[in-house]
Amino acid sequence: MPDSLTPHPGPATPGDHAATGASPASGSGAHAGGGGPWEGAGGRLGGLGVSQGRAAGPVIRLGDPPELPAPRAVTDPGAEAATAAKALEAVAAELNRRALAAGGEAAEILEALAMIAEDPMLLEEAERLTAEGADAAHALDAAFAGHREALAQLGGYLAERAADLDDLRHRAVAAALGLPMPGLPSPGHPYVLVATDLSPADTAGLGPDVVALVTEHGGPTSHTAILARARGLPAVVACQGVTGLADGTVIGVDGGTGEIAIGLSERETADVGRAEIARRARLRTSRGPGRTADGHAVKLLLNIGSAADLAPHGAGAGTAETGTAETGAEGVGAEGVGAEGVGAEGVGAEGVGAEGVGLFRTEFLFLDRRQPPSFEEQVAAYAEVFGRVEHVIVRTLDAGTDKPLPFLGLPREQNPALGVRGLRVDRLLPEVLDTQLDAIAAAARQAGAEPWVMAPMVTTVGEASDFARRARARGIARVGVMVEVPAAALRAGRLLQEVDFLSIGTNDLAQYTFAADRQHSALADLLDPRQPALLELIALCAEAGRQAGKPVGVCGEAAGDPLLAPLLVGLGVTSLSMAPVCVPEVREALAALTLDECREQARAALA
Numbered sequence: 001m002p003d004s005l006t007p008h009p010g011p012a013t014p015g016d017h018a019a020t021g022a023s024p025a026s027g028s029g030a031h032a033g034g035g036g037p038w039e040g041a042g043g044r045l046g047g048l049g050v051s052q053g054r055a056a057g058p059v060i061r062l063g064d065p066p067e068l069p070a071p072r073a074v075t076d077p078g079a080e081a082a083t084a085a086k087a088l089e090a091v092a093a094e095l096n097r098r099a100l101a102a103g104g105e106a107a108e109i110l111e112a113l114a115m116i117a118e119d120p121m122l123l124e125e126a127e128r129l130t131a132e133g134a135d136a137a138h139a140l141d142a143a144f145a146g147h148r149e150a151l152a153q154l155g156g157y158l159a160e161r162a163a164d165l166d167d168l169r170h171r172a173v174a175a176a177l178g179l180p181m182p183g184l185p186s187p188g189h190p191y192v193l194v195a196t197d198l199s200p201a202d203t204a205g206l207g208p209d210v211v212a213l214v215t216e217h218g219g220p221t222s223h224t225a226i227l228a229r230a231r232g233l234p235a236v237v238a239c240q241g242v243t244g245l246a247d248g249t250v251i252g253v254d255g256g257t258g259e260i261a262i263g264l265s266e267r268e269t270a271d272v273g274r275a276e277i278a279r280r281a282r283l284r285t286s287r288g289p290g291r292t293a294d295g296h297a298v299k300l301l302l303n304i305g306s307a308a309d310l311a312p313h314g315a316g317a318g319t320a321e322t323g324t325a326e327t328g329a330e331g332v333g334a335e336g337v338g339a340e341g342v343g344a345e346g347v348g349a350e351g352v353g354a355e356g357v358g359l360f361r362t363e364f365l366f367l368d369r370r371q372p373p374s375f376e377e378q379v380a381a382y383a384e385v386f387g388r389v390e391h392v393i394v395r396t397l398d399a400g401t402d403k404p405l406p407f408l409g410l411p412r413e414q415n416p417a418l419g420v421r422g423l424r425v426d427r428l429l430p431e432v433l434d435t436q437l438d439a440i441a442a443a444a445r446q447a448g449a450e451p452w453v454m455a456p457m458v459t460t461v462g463e464a465s466d467f468a469r470r471a472r473a474r475g476i477a478r479v480g481v482m483v484e485v486p487a488a489a490l491r492a493g494r495l496l497q498e499v500d501f502l503s504i505g506t507n508d509l510a511q512y513t514f515a516a517d518r519q520h521s522a523l524a525d526l527l528d529p530r531q532p533a534l535l536e537l538i539a540l541c542a543e544a545g546r547q548a549g550k551p552v553g554v555c556g557e558a559a560g561d562p563l564l565a566p567l568l569v570g571l572g573v574t575s576l577s578m579a580p581v582c583v584p585e586v587r588e589a590l591a592a593l594t595l596d597e598c599r600e601q602a603r604a605a606l607a
């Protein structure tokens, strides 16, 4: 049975988000597979691609930090303390000035940095050191070093923030020495900015002439990566040796694969620019089923909370794209939209032409209420979605922790994330699940649909088999479970003897694998879905699915990351379910690589 949302021409998608295409030297991101669209006579470097897209242009390296001269004999400690204070003031003033000019997210970052420069503890430490005989520059250097050390010892995400302090230190020392403050070059032409590490202040202050970023240090959660992604600027971090390139060397940067090609010709540079413009245009109109460059089908599905997350019925009149021969049995096209599909007028969810709904989070119907929704109300809400989308995976109520439902009257818990949540609510209130399964079955009959149904937070085989029995007893043909707990991943093969499919919730699976609260920003590095331990669990599930001949998808946020999607496919998952905005880029990312290349990425990540 084909699973589909009718593809239709929709509004511009958020894939078109960068200034790079506006610049003549800006790059592509066409992701034509293994190597870039360049020869690059000067060889290659490799790093970690953290922001999709390709660009080419001459390298300009960020100016070196000021050299600290030998300590001076101090005759007037008060004057040194005043110089140190003025230097910190000047740094804060400069950052605030740039914040005003930048606006938005960049302004917030610059203002936060200005506040660090104004931190009284920093000044007190510098004053203490001048009183002990240090000159202003050395006092500032030592005060920043102390703060930096404290951060670095905390490790992980906070250690990545140490670079912020280095940048402030360079600025403050330069100000104390009467040197110009180090900062971004403005050569008046497009260029690739290369640096040992880029401070948030620098990244936030980037002008439109920067077409790509490459740094020698940095990680996927660094500000460089986050801001580059937000701006759609191709970026590569952890690129060893890049600062050894001479200014003016023309390089090609692939922010997806992390490849740097050195010594591009004028023609190659122009080709990269054209390809990038074409890529962005393609993303805007991207349609069709998910598949790799060699035709391996991977369903691209949507995460929704209600029918309102689908485009209004009838909004996207017209030209449904027809399926093609390579689409295969699981493909989607005009023929995939039957009477039970989204309708002849061709409504694609948000116009992105996905192949169905991979995660219908039903708890949104239950939130913010004094009473649970009635049986009839539930039937109407589910039938509305089933009537508009042919392939829907509906998840039963996932209450608890971040989604509390007061009317359930669940007992207060010391540690709710490890308590009665998801399917576990059924232990206390079995009628909630029974009513919901009844409502799903009734809605399916009403809409003439065959939804797949899955349970959240399943931990044991016993839970899976009980859930499957109760769902099948109501005529629900395809029953699955989410894999969000390591115990479930470890028993994936056994679970698949009970159910028809698995859907991996990487958000919770990361939380429970790394014992790190998924909402805790200071633990973001632990929650990074690239962590090999998480990837191993995903691989276990995918392999179990392959052996059982049953689908295993991913519906956590990781599925919508175009840098991760190929890797997940390489691990063997069969579908990716994501927020609608993510679909075009993920589709594009998969289409650029063969299945073998995806597998190679997976092998490398696991290693």
Ligand SMILES: C=C(OP(=O)(O)O)C(=O)O
Pocket: 359, 361, 398, 484, 504, 505, 506, 507, 508, 509, 555, 556, 557
């Ligand atoms: C998709 C998931 O479920 P939710 O984010 O709703 O907990 C997940 O945990 O990855």
Ligand SMILES: [Mg+2]
Pocket: 456, 484, 505, 507, 508
């Ligand atoms: Mg979850």
